[in-house]
Amino acid sequence: MIGLLSALAFFHYTFAACPSGFIEAGYTYHQRNNFCYKLIVNSGLSFNDSEALCQFDGAHLASIHDDEENIFLNSFAYGINAWIGLYNNNGTWTWTDGTALGFSKFICGTPSPSLNCTSMYNTHSNADCSGNTCDVYGQWTNNDCNNLGNVPAAICKKPHY
Ligand SMILES: *[C@@H]1O[C@H](CO)[C@@H](O)[C@H](O)[C@H]1NC(C)=O
Ligand SMILES: *[C@@H]1O[C@H](CO)[C@@H](O)[C@H](O)[C@H]1NC(C)=O
Numbered sequence: 001m002i003g004l005l006s007a008l009a010f011f012h013y014t015f016a017a018c019p020s021g022f023i024e025a026g027y028t029y030h031q032r033n034n035f036c037y038k039l040i041v042n043s044g045l046s047f048n049d050s051e052a053l054c055q056f057d058g059a060h061l062a063s064i065h066d067d068e069e070n071i072f073l074n075s076f077a078y079g080i081n082a083w084i085g086l087y088n089n090n091g092t093w094t095w096t097d098g099t100a101l102g103f104s105k106f107i108c109g110t111p112s113p114s115l116n117c118t119s120m121y122n123t124h125s126n127a128d129c130s131g132n133t134c135d136v137y138g139q140w141t142n143n144d145c146n147n148l149g150n151v152p153a154a155i156c157k158k159p160h161y
């Protein structure tokens, strides 16, 4: 039991269920990786306030570790750009859930200096990437952590157990 508790502590997770039936307190179960996700739609929340709301559920802002998870979350949050858990921690991009950084979908030209929190584009629009037009959908950008009004939602993530 102590081993289990310390393993969970390592991942900075607290006990909180997303039980069978797959939906509890607004969380949706993603069977492939055994995590549960919730979309908080609340315009104007800062990155920190969004993370605090996730933690209230025993969750964190979502970390994203591969294309499959990224694509899943794009459709999960379709139509509304959302905070994910990646922030500039004194110069090191860090996930709030403590998981390792390995996968990135930062759109060309980002992360730019001094905008220290990350959101995911879940809407379609065009960006100019070195002279090539690309669709921002499914990519990430960095924003002012205080939220200047362009991040209307947030995605929380917690483990199913
Ligand atoms: C966000 O929270 C962290 C950790 O509590 C704190 O160090 C940081 O100053 C906060 N940032 C803002 C913009 O409030
Ligand atoms: C932030 O990073 C700088 C440069 O590496 C370091 O000198 C400073 O102590 C760090 N601050 C904190 C709060 O970790």
Ligand SMILES: *[C@@H]1O[C@H](CO)[C@@H](O)[C@H](O)[C@H]1NC(C)=O
Pocket: 088, 089, 090, 091, 114, 115, 116
């Ligand atoms: C973003 O993070 C960098 C590195 O820690 C820091 O120098 C800068 O002041 C931060 N920007 C804001 C707006 O807080």
